[in-house]
Amino acid sequence: MSTPPDMHTNGTSPDDPEVIRADIERTRENLAETVDALHAKLDMKTRAKDKVAQVKDSATTDTGKPRPEVLGATVAALLLVAGLVWWRRR
DSSP: OOOOTTSOTTSOOTTOHHHHHHHHHHHHHHHHHHHHHHHHHHOHHHHHHHHHHHHHHHHBOTTSOBOHHHHHHHHHHHHHHHHHHHHHHO
16 A cells, blocks of 8 residues: 555655654754765865874874884985985985
């Protein structure tokens, strides 16, 4: 048995003011969530700060000291650059 086109599945008429109000409120909530999500995606300053904090957290220990592997990679990169500069000047 199907629902008549002028009735909702819960048995109320689509012209019922309470149904219309509930539908409007649900639509407003969905729209507010969508706007908030778009705002978060477009807020580059906050996204950049979050990314810096994420990188900093991944590069340091819980005590705030640099991780040994990060120190090693930094030293290796500096030695590589120094070696390239020395080689180019010879």
